[in-house]
Amino acid sequence: MGTKVDGLLGGCLGVLSRDFVAFPICYENWPAVSKVKKDAAWDNTIKEKFYWDERFEDAARSYIMKDIGKKWRSFRLRLYAKYYRKKKSFEENIANPPLSIPKDDWAEYLIYRSKRKTKEMCEKNQKNRSKLTINHTGGSKKLKRRKYEMEAKTNKEISRGVLYVETHKKHNGSFINEEAQTICEKICNIESQGTTSAKPSQNDSLGQVLGPERCGRVRGMSFGVCPSQVFGSRIERFCGTTPSSSTASATDMQLQFEVDKLQSKVASDSQLIKEMANTIALLCQQTNVPLPASVSSVTSETIVQDVVAQFPTQGEANQSQNDEANEPNNVRG
Incomplete structure (x- = not known):
């Protein structure tokens, strides 16, 4: 997908994810959102503005709904942080819903946030987040779109390693911290030897430095990509060995x-x-x-x-x- 179309799609999905009439805030999570509402958004909004080959429509829908769900969750959290006040009573917070959100929906969301299970999950997520010591500098632009722009500019294929280095630098060219600098220098050293391909693999420059991938995501690639889609199903994870280059791609x-x-x-x-x-x-x-x-x-x-x-x-x-x-x-x- 071209850069302009990708950006247009991302903007459209961002607006749609903030439409709490289409996707009410009161649902506990994205999978719980009514299928009827998802079908209506797909048929009446997305398909009216964008076109896919029928062969890829199911894959497109799967990706788009996951992306909307991710944005919906993030925007919901930002609203909670902005409008909820711990010093106020529960009733006072319910009486002060964000604009364009029905009071009943806001009340249901606050009830969900007040549950013990929800609070424990939030505490766990905060602890996990605190372990993240290296943040990227890519902003909201998707890695796929950034990679496309870099390849158009350099007229050559960009590897995951080069993309990782690019998205961990500040505007002045320095790295965000010493840990990121150490990793990026190792990646650059491998890339300079010319012994790896720009095509993603478990043994490319990024894989050699950071090790095997976890389930559910692939570093240096856009949201929604999992290891089996990129490297095949027979991949080694956390086994203490270097992934074989003969692994099915x-x-x-x-x-x-x-x-x-x-x-x-x-x-x-x-x-x-x-x-x-x-x-x-x-x-x-x-x-x-x-x-x-x-x-x-x-x-x-x-x-x-x-x-x-x-x-x-x-x-x-x-x-x-x-x-x-x-x-x-x-x-x-």
Whole structure:
């Protein structure tokens, strides 16, 4: 998606996430928001302004709803911090809802915030947040959009490592703290050796310095991306070993999926052909007509073998991907 379109979509979703008529503030969490309201926003607002190929509409909807949910939660927290006053009574806080938010919805939200379970969750989140010692300087601009702009400017593919370095610098070019500087210097050292590809992998410059990814996110990539989508399903996490470069990548998985799908279709079609051949053979026997050689040689096994031979095996696909990933950065296909 181009930079301008990506920015326009992000702005539209930001406005929609702050519409507490479309998505009321009173729900305890985003999954609890009515599907009817999500469908209405998708059909009447998003699809009216943006277009996707029908093949990718489900993926687009999944990403967009997750993004709206993230923005909805963040804006809700900001409203709470701005309007809720600990020194005031619960009734006084309920009587002072933000503009454009119904009083009943605001009251339900404050009731949710006053629950013991909610308070314990907030305390846990604050403790986890305090452990974050390196903040990025990328602002609200998505990493995907920033990467697109950097590649357009430099006319070359940008790796996760280079993007990480860029988003941990201040405006004057210095790093945000010493810890970030140490990490970025290690990344730059690996990048300068030209031994890693710009394509994301578990063994690229960022992966070598920061180690394996956690479930649910991939560093240096936009919101909604998980390790299995980028590196494949068979990835090593927190096992104390360096991830192998032969691990199946997303491209390998897609290729294998297509091969498996074709094999299944061929097997189904070949079985039908074999049944037709048996029927023809029976008719020829009953009518004393010689059986054609082309029919007598039909078997599902030979058909499948002939078709499958045209496609690479998983090992061959992995080897092809590894050879490409091991090329220096200055070699372009």
